[in-house]
Amino acid sequence: MKKKLLSILCGGVMAFSLFAAPGNPVKAAEDDPTCHCHDVTTIYGAEKNKIIANLISSQEFKNAKLDIIKDGDNWRGINNTEVMVNNYYGVTMVGVPYIAQNGTIMMAVFFDGTFMGTAPKGL
Template structure:
């Protein structure tokens, strides 16, 4: 009986210390000065002009050939995304490709320079 009572008291103490601990246990707050999400999507004629300049550039042609050589497929410009980073003035263009395993990949260009590719967040 004493062991059961001691177990209940210790269990209650542990549960109480988990839920009634002082302070905030979640410390993963965003930094107030973070400018990483300070982007604006571009639409319409301005978007079309930026895409036209990109796909006519040698950097894009070289990247496209490299990606196609790896066995991926270019999806065309229909789903291309254009963003402008408001703090740094960088134009970011994401060009979709389909990888060999069917994953949609975004080839990313910063001011016309290829920065790499990653799976698209959907």
């Protein structure tokens, strides 16, 4: 009985903390009319395949892949690659996933075929 009461009480505290927590500071950037960072379109199908084919045949991609493998990270292949276009700036963004040594899923990020760096997936 005590365990049930304790779990209900803890669950209530967690639920309340979700609503009582302060707002998300990122929301301010979403409301900024000069920010065009959210004006993106995800690319699928044949167009996505063409963009990925051009990227993986480039020296920029080969160098980035080699650096990732040299660091001891696990290259996952080209599956689950994400392709988006920023409609305002006309920049094609490609994120290629790999697994870091600590198990974190990371993305190797390319803007118009230029390697920009890596970041945890979902940021």
